[in-house]
């Protein structure tokens with residue numbers, strides 16, 4: 001049986017792994033079969049992670065975190081978790097090959113998933129002109145006119161990045177004011193290739209094998225208009241990935257995993273949660289990393305107390 005299994009390989013998971021491994025707990029990490037590294041793998045330049053004054057590419061940062069975690073003894077498995085049995089003293093984690101892995105403690109750090117608009121055409125055209133990852137798909141839109149939906153930092157980042165390829169980028173936002181930080185807003189405002197379409201939501205996305213246009217609806221008076229684009233990037237935020245723990249761990253009103261105060265302790269003893277999956281507010285790489293630290297320290301204390309209790313029982317027997 002393992003001491004700790006970590007589920008998720010973003011900044012929270014890897015930081016938890018670094019701490020747990022350095023504490024000699026030899027963690028096993030499930031890093032996903034396709035998406036190791038989490039959201040930062042889809043980011044370009046990360047300028048606000050302390051220690052990198054010149055900035056660092058998201059994938060490079062994640063690779064360094066992985067190297068650091070493995071250097072101290074983390075075993076990283078490129079597989080998905082399909083089921084969890086969290087009751088009792090021994091936690092059971094089933095991977096996609098059907099193997100059941102046992103551990104005394106679990107750190108759940110699965111991050112969040114891209115939110116969808118829910119407009120007709122979006123689902124069908126995802127991967128065929130509709131995307132949530134400018135870094136992955138921007139290259140396909142050279143000299144084309146495309147749209148980015150959203151008004152937060154992600155939308156500004158995606159729009160700015162996409163101007164490297166596209167000839168024109170519309171940013172469609174449902175209000176007349178952005179949610180993004182001032183510096184990201186200014187960068188987008190200063191970019192001649194970006195044009196903002198305010199107070200508008202997506203009514204539908206048109207096309208058969210690729211995007212041919214979209215219909216916008218005014219959030220002020222409901223009038224509809226057409227926009228000729230060949231690509232749509234959806235950047236309207238993320239939702240915590242909690243599907244594996246529904247009915248097993250308590251969730252908050254906003255759908256994140258509930259933890260005890262500032263700790264990472266979930267509603268089930270021996271199960272700890274960290275990163276975007278517990279955080280509806282800050283959701284930064286550095287806060288996720290800090291949260292991963294908290295989870296590793298909480299798990300370490302839990303395991304030490306457990307061992308101490310076992311020794312006491314043994315001594316009194």
Ligand code: NAP
Pocket residue numbers: 046047048115116117149150151152153154155157174175178179180201235236237238281282283284
């Ligand atoms: P976000 O801050 O939650 O912003 C989501 C945006 O999408 C908001 O403008 C929101 O509109 C809009 N939106 C939400 N649901 C919508 C819907 N159904 N239809 C149309 N528009 C919708 O999400 P985010 O931009 O992904 O950022 C998430 C976190 O990551 C933030 O903390 C952000 O600072 C951070 N981040 C940082 C960087 C960076 O520093 N380099 C880059 C990316 C993200 P309203 O404004 O009307 O709510």
